[in-house]
Amino acid sequence: MSIPRATARLQLHKDFTLDDAVGVVDYYARLGISHLYVSPILTARPGSTHGYDIVDPTHINPELGGEPALRRLVAKLHAAGMGLVIDIVPNHMGVGGADNPWWLHVLEWGRHSRYARWFDIDWNSPDPTLNGKILLPFLGDQYAQTLRSGDLRLRFDEQNGHFYFGYFGHRFPLAPASVVRVLRHGGAALKNVASSFPEVHPDEADAFDLHQTRADMLRELAQTEEGRAGIALALASVDPDLNGGVGRLHRLLERQNYKLTWWRNAAEEINWRRFFEVSDLAGVRVELDDVFDATHAVIFQLYAEGLIDGVRVDHVDGLADPTAYCNELRRRLTALSAQRPAQRQDPHPWIVVEKILTHGEALRTDWGIDGTTGYEFMAELGALLHCENGLAALNKLWVELSDGNDSFPTHVLNARRQLLRENFVGEFAALTRAVHAVARTELDTRDISQAAIHRVLTEILVTFPVYRTYTTKDGRSEADLAILERTVADARRNLSPPDQPLLDTLVTLFDTDNIDPDASADALPLRQLAVRRFEQLTPPLAAKAVEDTAFYRYGRLLSRNEVGADPDRFSATVAEFHAFNLDRAQHFPHAMLATATHDHKRGEDVRARLAVLSEAAEDWAEAVRRWKRLHTDFRIRLATEDDAPELVAPSLDDELMLYQMILGAWPFELQADDRDGLQAYAERLAAWQEKALREAKRYSSWAMPNGEYEHACREFLMALLDPERSAGFLQEIVDWVARIAPAGIANSLTQTLLRLTSPGVPDLYQGTEFWDFSLVDPDNRRPVNYAARSLLLAQEDHAHERICQHRGWHQCQLKQPLIHAALQLRKRDPALFAEGEYVPLTVEGPLAEHVIAFLRRHKERQVLVVALRMSLSLLNANLSLRHAAGDVPAHTFLELPQPLPGEHIDLLGGRPVDLHANHIDIANLLGEYPVALIAAPH
Structure with missing residues (x-):
């Protein structure tokens, strides 16, 4: 079957190639994984650590080993009874450097290039210096200074006979019409070539052939001494080091x-669609048939041959029409199923998409996909682990220490305004112009000014409640209409009375169904363009405002600041989690289940530990207040302008977030007097801190780094982790870790078990079968020690238990045995999880709110899943249930729909469990361990 039982995500790059992946197949097969799920494998920029900057989608990345290595991996997987899922990137391509032939062709030929339509370029910019041109914001300094520095020079490629401008790793081709101007300065050696091709006009039918013929002549000429001398003369004509060279270089x-x-001009002047605000990733118009075919040809070939079994679609919201794209992808893959080898034929290729769903937002059911990559599951499960009772104390602490006292929604609104003003100026201007053009097509709207449209669009964009809407050829759905209605109501409150009537008018200009019969002939395509511009701007604006800005400004409790989550939704009840799973089972039973990804802000076990602070909120708040007073002398007062407020580094909210990160990611084995260990930990935290400060865009940013503030914050961090300066604080942190570790471990095991048993396809991010105290990337993409994982998996269960008892549970890798047991159960009975019912169970008694339980049931077979939540006051150091008086709490019972006949065992400990009654004492299920997976013996 193409639909996996369970996937394992691997990050491929030059230091972990497809052949390296071959070496871990046996381990994942023994663990119980059915499919490896790998980062993009098509050719990315050399040295890419992630693969999302694809420069050539027609080949397998040679840095990963190319197609031969892919076939070796697939052969190994198939021999182990496994399959392969790949990450694909239809939205954008890498365009920085000198490696994307399609992009280079566009730079060379401009709008006459055969690929000019393939990239989302506005060739009709209102800026006269950009009309018919592409803005390339790749210079490290201002244009004039770059020319004078000599870093940008005209060069000649002897291998292919073409001239180009070289700038460090960048290559900018010389336009064919300009070549003759250079050749004229090459003396007698180049005279024949120049006279043979006085001009090559791009609009002539044979222009491409003529240009190539000329290049061939130059390539041959460059093999001679006379030719090389002539080319050197030609290059010298625009040499910036020679007298008048800078001017001639500029004119060329x-x-x-x-x-x-x-590069700093990109945000304001860009005239092509980028991936988010990344100026070396260009949007691709995959909605065009020829672009779709070209970018997917290799993917379809791999699927037809049976080399891959499914795809994960990156950033689906970036596409012009995700509905049409996903359905076409489904249609094409399904049509190829019959061509696959007999043993790998499947009428239902597995397709999941990377998509952020806001709380309460439903994934569209008309896309023809199996679901998302699981951010919403991660968010719901994370909320389940938080205690609502701690919210008041945490709120009070945050309001007390934060600079602005703003709520999370306010932070998001402020971030959106700032991003529109500073980061997405070019994209916003393009949208405004597109809507203004629509307004001019009709009599009733022709007088609406572009400035007024800009004001109203600003309020629509900053209050837009979801990542995007999905207008199709059939118009807007009911869901989209409801979103727009809500947006209009919210935006109206922020508009002045004169602009409020325009709000309703503006919404009608996005309607592609109801156009005035007297409108100009271009009304429909102009509206379609405006809709596309709008729907491709809201996703990056939302993502950057929430995940990459507000998450780093709002630090009430960082375990809720995770991709896909809403920090304003602090916790979830057991009933809410059950309802979420039931909905998933009904609509997307094969969607992915994730608790860690290559994009997470902090490791799954960091979040699990920090969630425990919601159960000790008062004590935590008191500790932070004490540390704030204790570390007054560590803070640095920075010089500011006379009229500017005093700036202290770190700010109190940055300081509060730092304390959380120190505690949350603190390694189990790290002690308060371990100087080397503390230094290594400090360096990891410093990398996180720098990224956090720049993403927050308050006192520093990526565009304008504030070295003074960043250095002061780093010094503060180093002081905190210096055992000579902060011995008392460090010992307090060690004590805090010891206090909350059992509940943090319980949370980790609970989220692991629920991921493995809830409706959907569980995904295991590389290495997270051991404790995952990683930070934001690149920390979460460090090399994985597979040898240690293989060794532990090979041990007998009882040997592992003895090690745990000797070293302490907190130092034991408890997740791997749990993952192994659950995956083996899924392997033995795949239908139970792929097709089985999800049956929520009722728990009654003093611990009812601390227990989540459900059955997975298929025909006569069923599995009982039971796990603890909010367990700080319930567990001792051995992860066993205790009462305040030291006794196991009694009188909390699990209600079964009916007794379960036959013998049952807890697969995690191997002990028998009696389920022959309707009421099962929780102490009998969780007395020795915070989770239970109970099934009939195999």
Whole structure:
């Protein structure tokens, strides 16, 4: 079957290739994984650590081993009874450097390039210096300074006979029409070539052939001494080091199909769609048939041959029409199923999409996909682990220490405004122009000014409640209409009375179904363009405002600041989690279940530990207040302008978030006097801190790093982790870790078990079968010690238990035995989890709110899942249930729909469990361990 039982995500790069993946197949097979799920395998930029900057989708990445290595991996997987799922990137391509042939062709030929339509470029910019050109914001300094520095030079490629401008790792081709201007300065050696091709006009039918013929002549000429001398003369004509060279170089650059500029100008002047605000990732128009075919040809070939079994679609919200794209992808893959080898034929290829769903938002059911990659599951499960009772104390502490006292929604609104003002200026201007063009197509709206449209659009964009809507050829869905209605109501409150009537008018301009019959002939395509611009701007705006800005400004409790989650929704009840799973079982039973990804903000076990602070909120708040007073002398007062408020580093909210990270990611084995260990930990935290400060965009940013503030914050961190300066604080942290570790471990095991048994396909992010106290990338992409994992998996269960008892549960890798047991059960009875019912169970008694339980049931077979939550006051150091007086709490019972006949065992400990009654004492299920997975013996 193409639908996996369970996947394991691997991050591929030059230091962990497809052949390296071959070496871990046996381990994952023994663990119980059915499919490896790997990061993009098509050719990315050399040195890429993630693979999302694809430059050539027509080949397997040679840095990963190319197609031969892929076939070796697949052969190994198939021999182990496993399959392969790949991550695909239809939305964008890497365009920085010199490696994308399609992009380079566009730079060379401009709008005459055969690929000019493939990238989302506005060739009709209102800026006269950009009309018919592409802005290239790749210069490290201002344009004039770059020319004078000599870093940008005209060069000649002897291998292919083409001239280009070289700038460090970048390559900017010389336009064909400009070549003759260079050749004229090459003396007699190049005279024949220049006279043979006085001009190559891009709009002529044979222009491409003529240009190539000329390049071939130059390539041959470059093999001679005379030719090399002539080329050197030609290059010297625009040498910036020679007298007048800078001016001549500038005039030649002005004749190109692009405009080079300082990288800081990208946000305001960009005239092509980027991936988010990344200026070396260009949006691809995959909605065009020829682009779709070209970018997916290798993917379809791999699927037809049976080499891959499914795909994960990256950033589906970036596409012009996700509905059409997903359905076409489904249609094409399904059509290829019959071509696959007999043993791998499947009428239902597995397709999941990376999609952020806000709380209460439903995934569209008309996309023809199996679901998302699981961010919403991670968010719901994370909320389940938090105690609502701690919210008041945490709120009070945050309001007391934070600079602005703003709520999370306010932080998001402020971030959206800032991003529109600073980071997405070019994209927002393109949208405004597109809507203004629509307004001019009709008599009733022709007088609406572009400035007024900009004001109203601002309020729509900052209050937009979801990542995007999905207008199709059939118009808007009821869900989209409801979203727009809500947006209009929220935006109206922020608009002045003169602009409020325009709000309703503006919404009608996005309607592609109801156009005035007297509108101009181009009304429909202009509206379609405006809709596309709008729907491709809201997703990056939302993502950057929430995940990459507000998450780093709002630090009430960082365990709720995770991709896909809403920190404003602090906790969830057991009933809410059951309802979520029931809905998933009904609509998307094969969606992915994740608790860790390559994009997470902090490791799953960091979040699990920090969640425990919601159960000790008063004590935590008191500790933070004490540390704030204790570390007054560690803070640094920075010089500011006379009229500016005093800036102290770190700010109190940055300080509060730092304390959480120190506690949350603290390694079990690290002691308060371990100087080397503390230094290594401090360096990891410092990398997180730098990224956090820049993402927050308050006192520093990626565009304008504030070295003074960042250095002061680093010094503060180093002081905190210096055992000579902060011995008392460090010992308190060690004591806090010891106090909350059992409940943190219980949370980790609970989220692991629920991921493995809830409706859907569980995913295991590389290495997280051991404790995952990683930080944000690149920390969460460090090399995995597979040898240690293989060794532990090979041990007998009782040997592992003895080790745990000797070393302490907190130092034992408890997740791997749990994962192994659950995956083996899924392997023995796949239908139970793929097709089985999800049956929520009632728990009654003093511990009712601390227990979640359900059955997975299929025909006569069933599995009982039981787990603890909010267990700080319930567990001792051995992870066993205790009462305040030291006794196991009694009178908390699990209600079964009916007694379960036959013998049952707890697969995690191997002990028999009696389920022959309707009421089962929780102490009999969880007395020795915080989770239980109970089934009939195999």
